[in-house]
Amino acid sequence: MMKNKLTYLVMLAALVLIVSCSTKSDPTPTTTSNKFTVRGDSYTEVSGADSVTTFNGVTYNSLGITGQSTDKSAQAALIFFWSGTAKPKAGTYTTVSDISKLTAGKVAILIIEKVSTAKNGLFGTIDAATLTVAVSSSGKVSVSIPSVGITGSNIDNTDPKNSVITTIDGTLTGSAAEQ
Numbered sequence: 001m002m003k004n005k006l007t008y009l010v011m012l013a014a015l016v017l018i019v020s021c022s023t024k025s026d027p028t029p030t031t032t033s034n035k036f037t038v039r040g041d042s043y044t045e046v047s048g049a050d051s052v053t054t055f056n057g058v059t060y061n062s063l064g065i066t067g068q069s070t071d072k073s074a075q076a077a078l079i080f081f082w083s084g085t086a087k088p089k090a091g092t093y094t095t096v097s098d099i100s101k102l103t104a105g106k107v108a109i110l111i112i113e114k115v116s117t118a119k120n121g122l123f124g125t126i127d128a129a130t131l132t133v134a135v136s137s138s139g140k141v142s143v144s145i146p147s148v149g150i151t152g153s154n155i156d157n158t159d160p161k162n163s164v165i166t167t168i169d170g171t172l173t174g175s176a177a178e179q
Contacts, residue, residue: 036067036078036145036174038113039121043067043076048179050141052085059085060102063141065176078176079110080143090135095125095148107131111150111172121168123152142177 034045045067053062065078082088083102093107102108113121126149134142150172156164 034065034142034175034177036065036076036172036176038076038111038123038172039150039168039170041069041074041076041113041115043069043074043174045176045179048177050087050178053081055099058100060099061085061087063143063176063178067176074113074115076114077110077112078172079112080176081108081110082106087135087139087141088133090133092130092132095127095129095131097124097127097151107133109148109150109172111152118156118158120155120157121152122155123150123168123170123172125150125172140178142175144175145173148172 034048036043036045045065048063048065050061050063053060060081061084062082063078063080065080066075067077068075081099081102082093083104083106088107091105093105096102096106096108099108109125111121111123111125113123115121129148131146131148132144134144136142148171149169151167151169154166154168156166158164
């Protein structure tokens with residue numbers, strides 16, 4: 001059962017990443033100074049896109065963010081989920097660890113980290129941390145993450161015949177925005 005949930009989460013994350021990396025009709029590149037840290041590893045935002053996602057028959061508004069390390073050797077993705085199809089309004093949101101518990105004023109976050117070809121992580125947030133959402137005059141969503149506890153799995157495939165999965169805790173901090 002847990003393996004199925006993990007498989008579904010990874011497939012959902014891949015779908016959101018594909019959507020967030022799609023081209024827009026405006027060919028002008030957007031520069032960003034948004035940076036975030038996952039378990040001590042720092043990333044600069046590369047892309048950010050808002051979309052509507054349906055998972056297990058429930059529809060969510062999602063903000064998919066991708067980032068990379070300064071030396072471009074590691075990548076990470078943050079996927080924020082809010083209940084309903086509308087973009088979140090400006091304000092403070094409380095994290096939930098279970099996406100099925102999303103209600104008004106709540107946010108769920110899926111974090112994917114690829115530190116190397118063999119080492120990857122899949123994390124979610126713990127309950128009751130807060131983050132702040134701002135909405136620009138053009139309707140673009142940005143998120144400020146003061147410090148959110150995360151927990152999940154570190155997957156080490158250094159030896160392809162013996163994958164090691166370890167439960168890891170840490171923090172997520174920084175900022176991210178729709179581009």
